[in-house]
Amino acid sequence: GEDVEQSLFLSVREGDSSVINCTYTDSSSTYLYWYKQEPGAGLQLLTYIFSNMDMKQDQRLTVLLNKKDKHLSLRIADTQTGDSAIYFCAERDGTSYDKVIFGPGTSLSVIP
Amino acid sequence: NAGVTQTPKFQVLKTGQSMTLQCAQDMNHNSMYWYRQDPGMGLRLIYYSASEGTTDKGEVPNGYNVSRLNKREFSLRLESAAPSQTSVYFCASSDTLDQGGGQYFGPGTRLTVL
Numbered sequence: 001g002e003d004v005e006q007s008l009f010l011s012v013r014e015g016d017s018s019v020i021n022c023t024y025t026d027s028s029s030t031y032l033y034w035y036k037q038e039p040g041a042g043l044q045l046l047t048y049i050f051s052n053m054d055m056k057q058d059q060r061l062t063v064l065l066n067k068k069d070k071h072l073s074l075r076i077a078d079t080q081t082g083d084s085a086i087y088f089c090a091e092r093d094g095t096s097y098d099k100v101i102f103g104p105g106t107s108l109s110v111i112p
Numbered sequence: 113n114a115g116v117t118q119t120p121k122f123q124v125l126k127t128g129q130s131m132t133l134q135c136a137q138d139m140n141h142n143s144m145y146w147y148r149q150d151p152g153m154g155l156r157l158i159y160y161s162a163s164e165g166t167t168d169k170g171e172v173p174n175g176y177n178v179s180r181l182n183k184r185e186f187s188l189r190l191e192s193a194a195p196s197q198t199s200v201y202f203c204a205s206s207d208t209l210d211q212g213g214g215q216y217f218g219p220g221t222r223l224t225v226l
Contacts, residue, residue: 030213031212031213031214033212033214033215035217040220041219041220042116042202042204042217042218042219042220043155043202043204043215043217044217045211045214045215045216045217048211048212048213048214049212050212088155092213098143098160098162098168099157100145100157100215102154102155103154104154105154
């Protein structure tokens with residue numbers, strides 16, 4: 001079945017760039033998403049990319065998609081302590097539109 | 113615009129008790145979802161509703177029922193709670209014309225079953 005994988009932990013220094021990686025298996029994915037979850041809160045949609053795009057930039061966030069390798073990344077420029085959270089990658093199934101597969105989440109720690 | 117709201121925020125039940133988790137969205141979205149989030153298990157889909165009047169099972173539907181009361185509201189019912197249903201429950205909504213169909217999540221209900 002479809003699967004989404006992410007590394008579980010990432011630690012960066014404040015001011016550096018963070019890169020969170022994700023791989024997925026469904027070659028018919030239509031949209032891919034990044035969500036942020038802060039402690040005790042729900043998931044917040046950060047950004048999305050359509051599967052025919054390679055890159056999308058939104059202020060400090062850059063999403064790169066390599067469809068051939070089924071690899072998605074989220075780069076956060078000038079990482080701040082407020083960026084400490086869990087980041088989830090997700091993909092929308094191309095055959096069953098309402099099916100969204102989430103990765104396990106990457107816990108980002110920003111060291112002051 | 114409140115987005116997605118959920119009630120209650122916290123709940124403690126005894127085994128065998130029933131309860132209904134309420135969810136409402138004010139974004140005029142067609143699709144609504146119920147997930148549970150457990151440590152080490154990630155986010156798992158319980159039920160979803162692609163439009164008013166329709167509901168479908170997700171990955172872990174056993175022990176739950178849902179009602180799509182109208183376009184705004186989607187409730188989740190536990191008929192006879194079990195300790196295995198201790199979890200954080202999230203409701204979400206989405207629409208194909210909004211942010212690529214990305215989901216908007218509520219703040220969650222933290223449920224403990226003793």
